[in-house]
Amino acid sequence: MKKKILAASGILAVIMSALVMVIAAAPGADDDPVVSLSYVEQRITQVKAYVDGEVSKLTPGAEVTATSFRVIEVPNGKRLLCNEGTEMILRQGTAKIFATKKGGISNTTAGHDLADGVDAPPNALLIVPLDDGRGLVAQTDLLVMVKGSYAITD
Numbered sequence: 001m002k003k004k005i006l007a008a009s010g011i012l013a014v015i016m017s018a019l020v021m022v023i024a025a026a027p028g029a030d031d032d033p034v035v036s037l038s039y040v041e042q043r044i045t046q047v048k049a050y051v052d053g054e055v056s057k058l059t060p061g062a063e064v065t066a067t068s069f070r071v072i073e074v075p076n077g078k079r080l081l082c083n084e085g086t087e088m089i090l091r092q093g094t095a096k097i098f099a100t101k102k103g104g105i106s107n108t109t110a111g112h113d114l115a116d117g118v119d120a121p122p123n124a125l126l127i128v129p130l131d132d133g134r135g136l137v138a139q140t141d142l143l144v145m146v147k148g149s150y151a152i153t154d
Contacts, residue, residue, distance in 0.1 A: 063151045064149070065149045066148065066150075069089075069145045069146065070145070072144055072145075073143060074095075074136070074138045074142040074144055076138050079098060079135055079138070079153045080095075080135045080136045080142070080144060081134070081150065081151050081152075082135045082150045083128065083131045083148060084128060084129065085148055086127070086128045086147065087126070087127050087128075088126050088144050088145065088148075089124065090120050090123070090126075091145055092141075092142060093138065093139070093141055095137060095139055095142055096119060096136070097114045097116060097117065097134075098133070098135050103130075104116060105128055106126065106129055107126055108127055109123075109125050110124060114126070
């Protein structure tokens with residue numbers, strides 16, 4: 001009987017030491033956790049969006065493309081020039097429509113075209129139909145939600 005107990009104890013000791021070695025060799029620790037590839041890619045996308053936003057503030061005229069609505073600041077007197085298909089919503093401030101001879105900007109909320117020099121309506125979805133230099137001219141500092149390609153110029 002003693003032999004069986006000693007053999008069982010020996011086997012149990014070998015199994016326990018193997019488990020301790022497996023756990024010790026596992027990747028990650030409290031100060032160095034393991035992360036998934038999708039988490040890393042998500043964080044890279046967030047950092048890229050932040051950097052793009054900051055660069056657009058520092059480089060007037062630099063074109064930025066937002067794949068989802070992004071709130072941007074347009075200083076008083078500056079122009080928000082948008083490319084074809086860009087969507088925007090004026091959230092704060094006053095602005096005038098900057099259009100071309102080919103037409104204005106589509107106000108899809110009210111269902112009509114906004115001509116050059118008209119006041120931009122707040123909280124309305126505006127869509128730029130062509131890539132020919134249409135956009136908004138800030139009369140005060142603006143907050144605008146933008147989705148698509150745009151640049152802030154003088």
